[in-house]
Amino acid sequence: MSEQNEFKKHMSCALDIGEPLNLLASLTTACNEGYHFVVTKLIHPNHERDLYSKDAPRVIGRTDRLLSSNDWNKLIVCRLSKQFQIDSEIENIREHDKKLLSQELGFACHLYIPAILIKLVQRDNKNLAHLLNCKLQAGASFQVWVETPMVNPAKKSPIVNNEDCDDIWEWWNDFRRYGNYHKRIGLALVMPTDGCMLDDLEIKRWGGEPVKAIIIPTCLFISNQHKQPVLPRVYQEIIKQFLHLDVQYIISGPRFKHTYQQYCSYMGYLGKKLYDQSVIGEFSMGCEDFLQSPLQPLTEHLETPIYEIFEKDSIKYVLYQQAIEKALCDIAKNISPIVVIVVGAGRGPLVQATLNASIITQRKVKVYAVEKNPYAVNTLEERIANEWNDQVTLFNEDMRVCEPPEHADILVSELLGSFGDNELSPECLDGAQRFLKPNGISIPQSYTSYLAPLQSIKLYNEIGMSKTADKTLQVLYETPYVVHLVNAYQITNAKDLFVFEHPNRSDMIINERMRTLKFTAEQNCVLTAFAGFFESVLYKDVILSTNPVTHSRNMVSWFPIMFPLPFPVQVKTNEQIEVTFWRAENNEKVWYEWCLNSPFMGSISNIAGRSYFIKKH
Numbered sequence: 001m002s003e004q005n006e007f008k009k010h011m012s013c014a015l016d017i018g019e020p021l022n023l024l025a026s027l028t029t030a031c032n033e034g035y036h037f038v039v040t041k042l043i044h045p046n047h048e049r050d051l052y053s054k055d056a057p058r059v060i061g062r063t064d065r066l067l068s069s070n071d072w073n074k075l076i077v078c079r080l081s082k083q084f085q086i087d088s089e090i091e092n093i094r095e096h097d098k099k100l101l102s103q104e105l106g107f108a109c110h111l112y113i114p115a116i117l118i119k120l121v122q123r124d125n126k127n128l129a130h131l132l133n134c135k136l137q138a139g140a141s142f143q144v145w146v147e148t149p150m151v152n153p154a155k156k157s158p159i160v161n162n163e164d165c166d167d168i169w170e171w172w173n174d175f176r177r178y179g180n181y182h183k184r185i186g187l188a189l190v191m192p193t194d195g196c197m198l199d200d201l202e203i204k205r206w207g208g209e210p211v212k213a214i215i216i217p218t219c220l221f222i223s224n225q226h227k228q229p230v231l232p233r234v235y236q237e238i239i240k241q242f243l244h245l246d247v248q249y250i251i252s253g254p255r256f257k258h259t260y261q262q263y264c265s266y267m268g269y270l271g272k273k274l275y276d277q278s279v280i281g282e283f284s285m286g287c288e289d290f291l292q293s294p295l296q297p298l299t300e301h302l303e304t305p306i307y308e309i310f311e312k313d314s315i316k317y318v319l320y321q322q323a324i325e326k327a328l329c330d331i332a333k334n335i336s337p338i339v340v341i342v343v344g345a346g347r348g349p350l351v352q353a354t355l356n357a358s359i360i361t362q363r364k365v366k367v368y369a370v371e372k373n374p375y376a377v378n379t380l381e382e383r384i385a386n387e388w389n390d391q392v393t394l395f396n397e398d399m400r401v402c403e404p405p406e407h408a409d410i411l412v413s414e415l416l417g418s419f420g421d422n423e424l425s426p427e428c429l430d431g432a433q434r435f436l437k438p439n440g441i442s443i444p445q446s447y448t449s450y451l452a453p454l455q456s457i458k459l460y461n462e463i464g465m466s467k468t469a470d471k472t473l474q475v476l477y478e479t480p481y482v483v484h485l486v487n488a489y490q491i492t493n494a495k496d497l498f499v500f501e502h503p504n505r506s507d508m509i510i511n512e513r514m515r516t517l518k519f520t521a522e523q524n525c526v527l528t529a530f531a532g533f534f535e536s537v538l539y540k541d542v543i544l545s546t547n548p549v550t551h552s553r554n555m556v557s558w559f560p561i562m563f564p565l566p567f568p569v570q571v572k573t574n575e576q577i578e579v580t581f582w583r584a585e586n587n588e589k590v591w592y593e594w595c596l597n598s599p600f601m602g603s604i605s606n607i608a609g610r611s612y613f614i615k616k617h
């Protein structure tokens, strides 16, 4: 494991030190106990502020010389001194609190505090949103962490009926909508003190929100047999859901049977334990929510690191080998050797899988490898000479024009992109099937793209932030991205979209497609994009899948593809999300277009492939 991964395994933990009289002493103690930063009130409890009387003290809080600016910026997250009623209907209260809050936010800016914590105490927080967004617009550098219970506390009250019991997510959703989903407004979720109240759907939706911190009340810790603090399994499961998000953990509340140091070292231990349990994590660590352009292997030669990553995914090759074994067994016994042509052979793993399958099934094979990348061919030449004893014949050509000396019983390829057909597997295999015998087998036999509606405010913002001089926002929001989705909520299960079968024996081969899909939202949420996956039938019952519900276990080769929407769309429970997708082509290129029909009628994204397309040559 790389050093960076080791580093990522470390949970960043903060201690909520309340309102200490001696900030420096409390900070030093917390740091010595292993905490990375502290949460405290910015305003010293001894400083009562009065904005109206003439001889009111001018002192706002502690002197900034108490800490270096670097320490203020790295070690202190602030709570506001009180719950400001800036959305009060009473003007005097509203204006008074607005002045105090403005002063406090100004002081936070002055100190270069990295984040401030605020609480929402009612549904309507328009004025608070207005003030905070003004500060952010005016250049305030802090993040705003909205402290929100994971479960609405009102839900637990026997006297509140369901209609009165607003979903706390709605408060948050309204608040950040006022600020147009500002990238510096995030969440500090408070762990429920009654774990059973949290349902799976709610947790998943929080997973698609910009969660910056998780607050763990000290009352949640219990003692293990060594009298050390531990979190009950139900809370560990919650932490697991947020493990790969970049969140900080804040320990808050009085200590009971344990020391704050013990809480901190337990969190360190828990982080390591949970990371060690997540198998997929090791491969994809460091790629979380990172927007990548889909590969164009047809027109751009892949490089060594990419082939290396492919080849690390043993599961993919195990599945291919199983499919080749089954296909070899199905070929008539009188055919020997069986001609297998591996098209797009890369550095040879599927050639190797074919030779392995030949040994296992005891069916003699003659293998041709077709690869257009001259640098990968270099490797294939070396393997033919040193590993494969001239059992393999190589063609350094495009499969669409290559003329092998004999026709194939089996045509093996892996030209699949994150959306199945998006690296032009259909076009390549349609070109290559000329040299497949009339009853020959293609592995894969088919692949189907899958689509699911997605909520990810983080990724929505990331796209906007990737703006450069040569890419307009319109281009960025109608380009698909390959992305390891972490800070995202898949709103419903994916549905199948486009199917491609090989060999394609129809008289007229058409790889253009158009289809409309409908999904039903299970809860109120925000639609920001569509996620794309694929399922491929390699041969008979050997399936390779990236669709979450059928995902090939431990396979890591493909991250999902994401088709963004130009702006977030609010969706209500049971509302229909309807989208139309096109796969279109001309002589030069293939591209997708997509259009939201419901709950909001959008315009067509990527018309004529103006922002994104896949080159054919």
Ligand SMILES: C[S@@+](CC[C@H](N)C(=O)[O-])C[C@H]1O[C@@H](n2cnc3c(N)ncnc32)[C@H](O)[C@@H]1O
Pocket (backbone or CB within 6 Å): 297, 298, 301, 302, 310, 311, 343, 344, 345, 346, 347, 348, 349, 350, 370, 371, 372, 373, 376, 397, 398, 399, 400, 413, 414, 415, 416, 428
């Ligand atoms: C996704 S990689 C798979 C490589 C290898 N088979 C594996 O599984 O690791 C696809 C390979 O097909 C090659 N390729 C793509 N289109 C091709 C074409 N039209 N003709 C020949 N090779 C092609 C690429 O250069 C690349 O090496």
